[in-house]
Amino acid sequence: MFGPQTQRELSNGYPPRRILYWKPLTPSPAAAAPITTSMARKPNMLTVKFEDLYGFTVEGNIDDVNVLNEVRERVRQQGRVWWALEAHKGANWYLQPEISSNGEGISVASLKLSTLANTITLKRLIRKGIPPVLRPKVWLSVSGAAKKRSTVPDSYYVDLIMATEGKVTPATRQIDHDLPRTFPCHPWLDTLEGQASLRRVLVGYSFRDSDVGYCQGLNYVAALLLLVMKTEEDAFWMLAVLLENVLVNDCYTDNLSGCHVEQRVFKDLLAKKCPRIAAHLEAMEFDVSLVATEWFLCLFSKSLPSETTLRVWDVLFNEGAKVLFHVALAIFKMKEEELLRTHQIGDVIDILQTTTHHLYDPDELLRVAFDKIGSMTTNTITKQRKKQEPAVMAELDQRLRRLNSLKMDEK
Known part of the structure; x- marks a missing residue:
């Protein structure tokens, strides 16, 4: 679905700025570096414009820039804790452990204790921030999206998209109306490629759950999911688990x-x-x-x-x-x-x-x-x-x- 993936993983936990996974763009200094700005003088106000980690152009003041740089430094420091835990406990330590069919080599008591310890550690870590390069993997795990996807054939998403091609419904018409208005200044979402990708995710879900179909607001949620997850399919399953398991029922149905x-x-x-x-x-x-x-x-x-x-x-x-x-x-x-x-x-x-x-x-x-x-x-x-x-x-x-x-x- 996507073009070549161009994201690099950096040891400090940040992907490079302007690299948005799907589309080769001219690289600029990594997001780990302090934000550089273009400035414009206004009456009694100095405003700055800069691109944030996910490609959005932000307008704020010097204090905003300083705060964001401080936050990114804290996230980099927090990233070292994640890397240390991965080195000590294994790359997927936060995944729910599974007992083999014969239970050989592990006791239920030790399993429960280990799971509880990991759950407490993970909750504390997540509240302090997930390193951006780990975010897709951690989200898929803790949200239940990976488990949800495992219950259907591997070709589910591709088959769903193929089955919806050319079909017109009230949902698809509303989606087409909203696509150009979804973060219109974003350098990837405001392209034909970006809008086509977002459309497939939204249309695909509207056919998966006809009770929800499509509701305004979901376009912004799905767009941001696309910017975080590495593939369209991962974004689709994050949207599915969000609407079906995380949020309350009927938030996005016709009568809201x-x-x-x-x-x-x-x-x-x-x-x-x-x-x-x-x-x-x-x-x-x-x-x-x-x-x-x-x-x-x-x-x-x-x-x-x-x-x-x-x-x-x-x-x-x-x-x-x-x-x-x-x-x-x-x-x-x-x-x-x-x-x-x-x-x-x-x-x-x-x-x-x-x-x-x-x-x-x-x-x-x-x-x-x-x-x-x-x-x-x-x-x-x-x-x-x-x-x-x-x-x-x-x-x-x-x-x-x-x-x-x-x-x-x-x-």
């Missing part, structure tokens, strides 16, 4: 019922975890779904810088959808004092958008998300979802009735 449930749960969690902010925003009649809906549908890929988004996804694929709530709450928490001083809805939106666009330090974000927000178990969130589902379904049913009534009146 799952997404509506998540928004209600998020409002409840905001009131519990950030009561001052929630009370202030309620007094202003500000609906948090104005910003949070895009966060949950696009998994922050349109809001956060790509390298920060991928650090969130590292944890998401390992710990599940509760991570989205942790991160969304953290964004509000980080700007609590500023938000409490607002009096206009537009000011709230401006603060949140500016914050997310300049959040180049994922360590700070994840520290707030897990240390300051506190524990939220999957079971607790599941109970909250079940509590909100009846109200959401009733509201959607009422909306559908109104639409049908309007259609009858028009006739």
Whole structure:
């Protein structure tokens, strides 16, 4: 599906900048080097433009550049821990161990102890960041995507793409409409080759799961998956495990019922975890779904810088959808004092958008998300979802009735 792979693996954990796996481009200094910038003088502001690790052109200020360089240095240091563990435990130490049919040579007790130790170590490591060159392999493992792919024939993806060629559905029409609008300034995604690759992944999945088909937002998620994974097929299986196992059901179906449930749960969690902010925003009649809906549908890929988004996804694929709530709450928490001083809805939106666009330090974000927000178990969130589902379904049913009534009146 792809052209020659041109990615090099570097000992520090970074692929070279501008090399995007599928398309030979003119190499520039490796991403491990400090970011170089082109500068433009604006009134009372010095802005800088630079290309991030995954090929996106970023515009920020000098502080943003310094933060991103510091973050990359921390990731390089963290990469040494991964390499040391691979040398000590083996290249695939984080894969779930399997017991042979006769159990020879290993006891169940030692297996469980080893698995538990690896699980704890892996969780801590992932929260500190997966080295970019290991990210595809680790994601496939911890998310369950590799296991999901192993249940079908090796030719599944190729056969699926061949079977969908030339077929037109409402989903394919919407996909074709959205392709040119998906990260339009990216040097690979904005090419015929990049759009064709993204189209195959999205169309293929729309036929795999007709209940989901295609929903706006998935184009951004799939595009970022393509930039991380080394092959189209790996990106497809990451999308599949994301929609079928990691996220809540019905987030991307026609009525977005799952997404509506998540928004209600998020409002409840905001009131519990950030009561001052929630009370202030309620007094202003500000609906948090104005910003949070895009966060949950696009998994922050349109809001956060790509390298920060991928650090969130590292944890998401390992710990599940509760991570989205942790991160969304953290964004509000980080700007609590500023938000409490607002009096206009537009000011709230401006603060949140500016914050997310300049959040180049994922360590700070994840520290707030897990240390300051506190524990939220999957079971607790599941109970909250079940509590909100009846109200959401009733509201959607009422909306559908109104639409049908309007259609009858028009006739």
